[in-house]
Amino acid sequence: MSTMNSHVILLVGAGPAGMAVAASLAKAGHEIIILNRDIKFGGLAEYGIFPAKLKLRGGLKKQYWELLERPNVHYFGNVSIGNGKDLTVDEVRNLGASAVVFSIGAQGTKAIGVEGDSAKGVFHAKDVVYHFNRLPGFGDCPFEMGKHVAIIGAGDVMVDIAHWLIRYKKIDRVTAIVRRGPAERKYNPKEIRMVCANMDVPGITTEVGRIKDRLAAVGQNADEVLKGLTDEFTKCEPKVSETKMGFKFLASPKRILVDGNNRVRGLEMEDNKLEPKGTDTAAVGLKQYYEFPCDSVVFAVGDRVDETVGLPYKGGMFVTNPSKTSNDPDDSLFQAYDETTGEILAGVFLAGWARKASEGLVGIAKRDGDWCAEVVSRYLATRQPGNQSKVVLDKLKTILKSRKSHPVDVQSLRALEAAEKAHKNATDCIGEFKYASNQEMIGMIERGKT
Ligand SMILES: Cc1cc2nc3c(=O)[nH]c(=O)nc-3n(C[C@H](O)[C@H](O)[C@H](O)COP(=O)(O)OP(=O)(O)OC[C@H]3O[C@@H](n4cnc5c(N)ncnc54)[C@H](O)[C@@H]3O)c2cc1C
Numbered sequence: 001m002s003t004m005n006s007h008v009i010l011l012v013g014a015g016p017a018g019m020a021v022a023a024s025l026a027k028a029g030h031e032i033i034i035l036n037r038d039i040k041f042g043g044l045a046e047y048g049i050f051p052a053k054l055k056l057r058g059g060l061k062k063q064y065w066e067l068l069e070r071p072n073v074h075y076f077g078n079v080s081i082g083n084g085k086d087l088t089v090d091e092v093r094n095l096g097a098s099a100v101v102f103s104i105g106a107q108g109t110k111a112i113g114v115e116g117d118s119a120k121g122v123f124h125a126k127d128v129v130y131h132f133n134r135l136p137g138f139g140d141c142p143f144e145m146g147k148h149v150a151i152i153g154a155g156d157v158m159v160d161i162a163h164w165l166i167r168y169k170k171i172d173r174v175t176a177i178v179r180r181g182p183a184e185r186k187y188n189p190k191e192i193r194m195v196c197a198n199m200d201v202p203g204i205t206t207e208v209g210r211i212k213d214r215l216a217a218v219g220q221n222a223d224e225v226l227k228g229l230t231d232e233f234t235k236c237e238p239k240v241s242e243t244k245m246g247f248k249f250l251a252s253p254k255r256i257l258v259d260g261n262n263r264v265r266g267l268e269m270e271d272n273k274l275e276p277k278g279t280d281t282a283a284v285g286l287k288q289y290y291e292f293p294c295d296s297v298v299f300a301v302g303d304r305v306d307e308t309v310g311l312p313y314k315g316g317m318f319v320t321n322p323s324k325t326s327n328d329p330d331d332s333l334f335q336a337y338d339e340t341t342g343e344i345l346a347g348v349f350l351a352g353w354a355r356k357a358s359e360g361l362v363g364i365a366k367r368d369g370d371w372c373a374e375v376v377s378r379y380l381a382t383r384q385p386g387n388q389s390k391v392v393l394d395k396l397k398t399i400l401k402s403r404k405s406h407p408v409d410v411q412s413l414r415a416l417e418a419a420e421k422a423h424k425n426a427t428d429c430i431g432e433f434k435y436a437s438n439q440e441m442i443g444m445i446e447r448g449k450t
Helices: 016-027 054-068 089-093 125-132 156-169 201-210 212-216 222-231 362-380 389-402 410-422 438-449
Strands: 008-012 031-036 073-077 099-102 122-124 148-152 173-177 244-248 251-258 264-277 280-293 296-299 335-338 343-350
Touching: 008 016, 008 389, 016 031, 016 054, 016 362, 031 389, 054 073, 073 389, 073 410, 089 343, 099 362, 122 125, 125 156, 125 296, 148 156, 156 173, 201 212, 201 222, 201 244, 212 222, 212 264, 251 280, 264 296, 343 362, 410 438
Parallel strands: 008 031, 008 099, 031 073, 099 343, 122 296, 148 173, 148 296, 173 244
Antiparallel strands: 251 264, 264 280, 335 343
């Protein structure tokens, strides 16, 4: 029940950003209704972060359970928002809440748009990560990796995929394809410990030697750069496979080469040089091409938001208000904005990766959620409390029933968790049992009710 000064807030997306918004506004006494595409809460904390990071994932899960068990928080898992989904954006806005926050992450994939990227053996990193974390729709599909996988990218996600390929798939070779040089690598040195036991150091030494003149041209000493790279190969996790991992630097894939069955057989690569760009460097193509043999390719080049949801969208991002405010945090950065009308979408806010795709770790997403809650609170302070939560909840339930949706509440999630824990069949890298399809989860929940 709403108290005198409390508002009803609808929150779409129960990842780290959304859960931070919910925690802050629930603590302030507002009624929070959470709609989440996945049956389970957590977003990438459940389906992105490497499964072996039990401490991080366990800590987050505990916090999220505590939040969801508050009487003023109402959870509806398995409810997707978007055109042709359980509810549209407009329907959510018309449910009668005082504000709506979209914290739906960045569900679109970025590709670098090269010829052949629909060939068999080409994957997007997030799909692979969703697969090994058993997100329904991905966990139950085969992801057939070959023996030599090229991963395009030099960030933490590249390392996570290499980790899975090396420690669990035990393939022959993994090569990270990096547009710039070793000095411009983006991954966290701690993350490389997961895979450094498998580094092909002689191969990496040869590779850095191959590009030494191009490094020297921007004032980088190849020996020092190599030392900086390989010095991080310490405290390596014990080796469990014979997979060799290497790098191809100053390399941009231009085309995916396929065999007669449209299966990857290699990459056509362009050699790059580095050019100074302010205090940083930029990669510039040299128009010199070569073939790089491999049998699978994974693009780990970042994400973009899902433009089909129905929020104003431009260039990979949902649009926010271009008119800055003097508040800190600046309200405009969190306000959804319609460029066609030139107006803010009143009471509609964005947080986390939905606001800035691929921006940082869980801590950053949480901070973004905290900031968004501040902005929403400022907005609520200008408004009279609206509907009681029962009014909004009844309207929502009526629509979901008419759509034959299967929302999942917290009680059902607890039952699901107990059933998964009782399973003895923990498989490969997950180390815990997870139902891989919504059908199995809903089936289990329904059986428990009868
Ligand atoms: C591969 C990978 C590994 C990572 N590893 C780490 C790590 O080790 N440590 C770390 O700190 N951070 C890690 N991160 C970063 C971290 O996962 C993100 O910072 C964080 O999850 C972003 O939070 P978010 O809430 O904005 O989005 P998300 O976590 O993506 O959550 C989005 C939520 O919205 C829901 N949703 C999506 N679309 C809809 C829709 N249309 N309708 C309704 N609901 C919807 C989803 O079900 C999901 O629950 C990793 C990220 C990736 C991709």
